[in-house]
């Protein structure tokens with residue numbers, strides 16, 4: 433782990449279930465956190481990361497699905513269209529992969545790291561990625577989308593993750609059961 437990467441919080445840690453606080457003033461502090469979030473996302477081979485996943489209660493996300501890097505503050509979905517199903521993993525829930533139905537096209541309103549307002553139109557994987565990260569800011573996780581059967585199947589895995597989170601043991605999973613880690 434290099435010195436600019438942050439520790440990823442694992443399922444069972446309370447911050448993952450909190451609603452992230454809106455960022456009122458965007459300063460060099462936020463820019464530095466975003467920079468560290470980007471390093472952490474890349475180091476863990478993720479395509480998205482939300483601030484609560486690194487223990488920071490602020491409405492900030494970073495996304496890079498291969499079509500460019502986004503660093504956004506206070507993101508909100510203002511338009512949704514169509515639907516798609518994509519199998520998603522989550523850096524905070526290693527070893528779990530869930531098929532999720534989400535909007536296919538969305539429009540996101542957010543601020544960039546210099547507090548400039550912007551609207552971004554996204555579709556396909558990028559749209560799924562934004563929806564996944566914005567869910568994190570609401571305390572919502574991929575397991576919340578799981579069917580009853582899937583919940584039964586992943587029950588033991590989640591219990592094991594929770595136990596590790598409680599024990600505060602350093603937990604580094606190299607499980608790559610899902611190609612998309614967000």
Ligand code: NI
Pocket residue numbers: 521522523524564568614
């Ligand atoms: Ni995630």
